[in-house]
Amino acid sequence: MPNKYDAIIIGSGSNGLAAAINLQKKGLSTAVFEQASTPGGATRTQELTLPGFKHDVGSAILPLGLASPFFRNLPLKDHGLEWIHPEVAYAHPFEDGTSYACYKDLFKTVEQLGEDREAYLKLFGSLVKDWEKIDEDLMAPLRFPKYPIAFMKFGLKALPSARLLSNYFFKNDRTKAFFYGSAAHSTLPLNNIASASFGLVLSASAHKYNWPFPKGGAGNFIKSLLDYYQSLGGELFLNSMVNDIRDLPNAYAFLFDLTPRQILNIKGLNFSDLYRKRLKAYKYGAGVFKIDWALSEPIPFKSEKCRTAGTIHLGFTPGEIENSERRIHRGSVSKTPYVLVAQHSPFDPTRAPEGKHTAWAYIHVPNGSVEDHSALIEDQIERAAPGFKDTILARSKMNTHDLERFNPNLVGGDINGGKQDITQMFTRPIISTSPYSTPDPRVYICSSSTPPGGGVHGMSGFHASEKVMKDHFKDLKK
Structure with a gap:
């Protein structure tokens, strides 16, 4: 034929x-x-909780x-x-109600960092400047790069673990936690070789393009x-x-x-x-446990920066995030896990009925885990946003098996x-x-x-x- x-x-x-x-x-x-x-x-995108509430399932x-x-x-x-660009790409709150924000503007971002200001500029300044020289080679199979010197400079920073890189560049624990927030997207222990690369790529893309959503x-x-x-x-x-x-x-x-x-x-x-x-x-990696919420109002974060961010990383100290990501690869989940939160409706009113809101969060869990971790997630959000639990109208939960049924490519809940x-x-x-x-x-x-x-x-x-x-x-x- x-x-x-x-x-x-x-x-x-x-x-x-x-x-x-x-x-x-x-x-x-x-x-x-x-x-x-x-x-x-x-x-x-589906209505997972209540009619009129649009949630991104994956x-x-x-x-x-x-x-x-x-x-x-x-x-x-x-x-x-149509892309929506929140003022803040991602924010990282601390328990005293303050937070750091990653703005598209690199210099506005470093104004928050005190003694780590120059170190952050040294880490990200050339990377953001050279992004268009290296991005095609970063997102490609191994090959000889078009701009080898710029690519080598990135590689020298990307090869260490996130822990080693952050300890080398930063003095303040808050700046380290801020960097960990993006590095932990890797779902790897933060002392693993090359785990720093995720923090570098994701943060540099935020400074170059923001973290938009449709x-x-x-x-x-x-x-x-x-x-x-x-x-x-x-x-x-x-x-x-x-x-x-x-x-x-x-x-x-x-x-x-x-x-x-x-x-x-x-x-x-x-x-x-x-x-x-x-x-x-x-090899498949760690899975995720995910919740979508229908809310009566936006998440009541103590920090204004968090209220203007599309993504919020929760992990209140570097040690807390390190422990969270280390334990999942040993078959358990921390009582104070690293949590990724996404909120769309404060910037996109089409996501929920008038006056109402949506939010989404997940934690990393052992591959194939079926445990319900919703209480851990909501407790972590409550630390940064007291009263959050009172805003919940409905929730939809997905463990690793639910995610794999939704999309068979998510083997054991592995989203990568x-x-x-x-x-x-x-x-x-x-x-x-x-x-x-x-x-x-x-x-x-x-x-x-x-x-x-x-x-x-x-x-x-x-x-x-x-x-x-x-x-x-x-x-x-x-």
Whole structure:
């Protein structure tokens, strides 16, 4: 049979759509097959609590959505996407009611830091200045960088642990906790090698682009991608579970926006026993326990900076955050966990009925944990926002099993597509010069289980699609 499509993408998360858009733009005929009834992977918006309250089920704040070298150059505004930029990208409160705020303005940020002002400028000044020289190489597989000196400067700061880097640069515990807030997004113990890289990348992107989120819900980001993709002639098929590649239409290339565990369950793939063994050895990271709230009013943070921030990191001392992230990898959860909080409705009134609000939070937990940690989360928020519990109208809870049922890519509640430690940061899903390729020359992996890993940035999909172009369509000119 002749090929109906040049390429087929399995999975409609941000990476799958990035791959599909890039190939469609280059003149290929493509189709996306999605097992769920709603596209978007973990980036979806639903009414989880009460009617009229819109909650982002998975991804909520998209710090790399606008910072992505691929997404930021797409005409998504023309397809309905509107970014909302809170005054403060993220805030970090302390128990005395004060807080530090990460502003887009680097100098406004350092004004708060007292004796650590010059150290913060030394750490982030050149990184923010050189961001556009290094961002494409940061969000790519290992390769020789375009600007090697700028990239090397980043690498020397990124390679240490978050603990070592913060102790080297900062004197004040508050500044250390402030840096830990972004570094702990890694879900790694903060004494792990290269855990500093997450704090550097996320904070630098905040100073460069802020941490925006889509108006009306993260699902609108997916809607804009799909609208653009379909305007290019791409096709989408929902409710299309792929169990056997032979059930799909013919194509030259098949790109899987899936993690290794799902790919290994698909029949008809011409994989060697060695490759299957290596995929089975792929490591998944910590999971999350998540709550969405319908609220009668905004979270009553003691700090004004927190009330003007889209994201709040809760961990009141460096030791508290270190302990929280260390314990999850030993099979337990701290009584005072590091908590990530997102609040949209103070800046986006479309998220809730008039006068009402939404909020969202999660903690890191051992992979596969089914314990209910809602009390721990709400107690931590109450420390920074007395009276918070009185504002709760309804809540929706999701443990790691719930998250995996929502999106099978969230294996054991792992939101990063696999552990992102030094052994799997660039060498994912296996050590290979071409991490997107497989032994089957038709089959590619384009999920967050390939470089550069987790986050709504689409760069895994972009790089996988570029490999497809090189392997199968290098003579196509467009």
